[in-house]
Amino acid sequence: MNASPGTLAGASPTGAGERYAQALLELAKDRKSVDAVAGDMDRLFSLWRDDEGFRAFVADPRLDSTAQRNGAFAVLDRAGIGGDVKNLVGVLIANRRLSSLPSVATSFGALLAEQRGQQTAEVTTAHPLTGTQRTQIAARLTEAGYSNVRLIETVDPSILGGLIVKIGSRLYDTSIKSRLQRLSYVMKGAA
Numbered sequence: 001m002n003a004s005p006g007t008l009a010g011a012s013p014t015g016a017g018e019r020y021a022q023a024l025l026e027l028a029k030d031r032k033s034v035d036a037v038a039g040d041m042d043r044l045f046s047l048w049r050d051d052e053g054f055r056a057f058v059a060d061p062r063l064d065s066t067a068q069r070n071g072a073f074a075v076l077d078r079a080g081i082g083g084d085v086k087n088l089v090g091v092l093i094a095n096r097r098l099s100s101l102p103s104v105a106t107s108f109g110a111l112l113a114e115q116r117g118q119q120t121a122e123v124t125t126a127h128p129l130t131g132t133q134r135t136q137i138a139a140r141l142t143e144a145g146y147s148n149v150r151l152i153e154t155v156d157p158s159i160l161g162g163l164i165v166k167i168g169s170r171l172y173d174t175s176i177k178s179r180l181q182r183l184s185y186v187m188k189g190a191a
Contacts, residue, residue, distance in 0.1 A: 017103025040085035045105040121167040
């Protein structure tokens, strides 16, 4: 999973999402299908990240479980996502936790990266990244001395522009929101 999960609504690998992700990873290991499940989770997360309608569907609490199951399974079938990931979505729907999908995907990506010895960089942007931007960010992180980096993307329109990258204990914040806040503090100090 390269540009994975977590990504948009600020889901970090904790709580219920992590438990579902851990269960899925253990199941995939038992069935020796980790790569296939990782590919399906990556496609599912990419679909959620890139499709505003699907994001709204996942987050809509008004839908009953039948409507969620029918809609989600139709989308999964069109995307060629099946097996354990489709079953996971069914479990999330049955437990009324479909809105936890981004958290589960983010957690799965983080757990998989840890298992594979990859470093995880949490990237927050105002708009979804393009493939070129992902490649450029990974290249810059490699130049900065981080190797085998996996990106976890979050979209937060409130940062207005730029990006925030957290890797390990380091935080790189070039967002327009933080620049405006710093400017505001400077102007208040001058007044």
